[in-house]
Amino acid sequence: DYSKLEKIIIGVCGGDGIGPVITHEAERVLRYLLADEVKAGRIEFREIDGLTIENRVACNKAIPDDVLAALKECHVILKGPTTTPRAGDPWPNIESANVAMRKELDLFANVRPVKIPDEGIDWTFFRENTEGSYTLGSCGVHVDDELAFDFTVTTTEGTERIARLAYDYAKRNGKNRVSIVTKANVVKTTDGKFLKLCQKIGAEYPEITTDDWYIDIMTAKLIDPKRRRDFQVIVLPNLYGDIITDEAAEMQGGVGTAGSANLGKRYAMFEAIHGSAPRMMQEGRGCYADPCSMLRAAVMLLSHIDRQAEADKLERALDICMYEEKKLVITGRDTGATCEQFGDYVMSTIEAMG
Amino acid sequence: DYSKLEKIIIGVCGGDGIGPVITHEAERVLRYLLADEVKAGRIEFREIDGLTIENRVACNKAIPDDVLAALKECHVILKGPTTTPRAGDPWPNIESANVAMRKELDLFANVRPVKIPDEGIDWTFFRENTEGSYTLGSCGVHVDDELAFDFTVTTTEGTERIARLAYDYAKRNGKNRVSIVTKANVVKTTDGKFLKLCQKIGAEYPEITTDDWYIDIMTAKLIDPKRRRDFQVIVLPNLYGDIITDEAAEMQGGVGTAGSANLGKRYAMFEAIHGSAPRMMQEGRGCYADPCSMLRAAVMLLSHIDRQAEADKLERALDICMYEEKKLVITGRDTGATCEQFGDYVMSTIEAMG
């Protein structure tokens, strides 16, 4: 309960590529919205440098020790995209900083909202965030030259807590349907367990209808104009959540428009759902990076620390600005706004909203 | 080489639910197209009964022994959708007949074309068909009440043969790009191996550009109007192929419009990509089942046995009929055609085409 805290510390981690650019902009807007509380010392922004690919490579760790220690001193974290090493990259094969942070801070729920008001779409995805194919993603085995294995994990606790969060959210927000998505017809043991446990939790919420889908057909239903409006709250294992939220975000206007909340018992981290776009930086177009995803993440952060009025304001301002931008682009007047100009525009819109 | 065979045996397996209805229709159209060769004894259609969920339950096998023996006497197989047992179903948890048949007949490649001519989309997915999360899908372990495991497998041979098939297809068909799709940033060992081996095979085809994508962002790119036309040939592990081809088929008009070829060294099986729709049967609407997916599978079958002229004819007729149907539906004149009427319509269209 954040209202009982004397001071809330918001850690700000820029990340790689366009990460620092868009994170800085989100922080600027947050500071603007929270100016009084910052002044009064009730909220502190704390810059956490050093979560860069160069540093991670230098110490051969997904998260350098000092960064992790600094993160753990914050209540909530605003994090820019980080570069994940790829096969063939010049650096060693260290784990993704995202994946590591989710594990280290036990951020078991990845909550990703997608809204398309014009089409009556209002989805909230509850992606399990520490298990599935991610738990042991770096522990696969090359048995010999021919044969390689990887592992997928489902635990009872891990499944029950994400299911409960999804159903509680549904109940609190007057949603009457929760959809469970797995591939339990093939990945029988772990996905079977996930499905069964979610159904068990669901049975405790008689006012909510539960249905379940296989991930393959779900990616089709999501773009089926006759069916997609029916979905409300979707709960699913890590990998399927990763896959389908990119598809959903694209429908909303691109992965650049979607923010996400990574929630645990103790910590919470808010980020874009997209990557660090190193190419944009290399080509000198970094200042044109679109901060919308981070600003959406900032909305979720505000709501999470019980600053609901500020969250609502920012959300409304974003809706207006994104709508205006879209209109300009459609009418051929490409906005070409820089990241900073967009941030200014958002703040002046909030100002104008009063 | 099918032109050297004295007689080609086409096994026909109806399956469950609407399976027998739509398979029968596809067989009827095939018989019509191949009438002379059937008469001359160069082609034989052989009905293989017994691949029903009731039989499979009775003998507690994914494929009854006599059915498997009969399948192995055919050169190619036309197969209707089969019902896969679900958690909570009244029958024991036997493996999917699809999955079992792919393994038993070593059908290592699942080739799924998706075309949207109006948008310049012409994709061919090469889904690895026997490995990944499917190899040991029934071999997961419940370690205790808390913890469950599943396994994912990649082999060198399994990857190289699907990669080679994809690149050979690209080369033969004048495609200049092959896209490899994995989640190698997380599922590092098996997907990493898959990616590396595909790139190695790709290096043998200097005229073809190789790119690679993670499955999450790929589901977004596929519906991005600015990017989706760029994809041509896509090669990917079993589970990602399963997931993304349903999304792609939905864009084409629904999973009911897509056929698929399951290819091995010795056998080949052609099927719809969708399920058996038991609810349609229960509600007495089975006769209205749409046979398009099976007819698309029939096109692939004809092409596979080197009856390219017949394949082209059927494909053109289907394009015309589906276009006509779509027009009728759009203008509010719902066709309401039965499966049989649609079959008749296709045959009379072929007749009219001369």
Ligand SMILES: CC(C)[C@H](C(=O)O)[C@@H](O)C(=O)O
């Ligand atoms: C970068 C990558 C490891 C990460 C994931 O797979 O979770 C990303 O795609 C995401 O969705 O946050």
Ligand SMILES: CC(C)[C@H](C(=O)O)[C@@H](O)C(=O)O
């Ligand atoms: C029925 C199911 C086991 C199957 C699969 O997952 O392969 C189906 O979805 C398919 O794509 O053919």
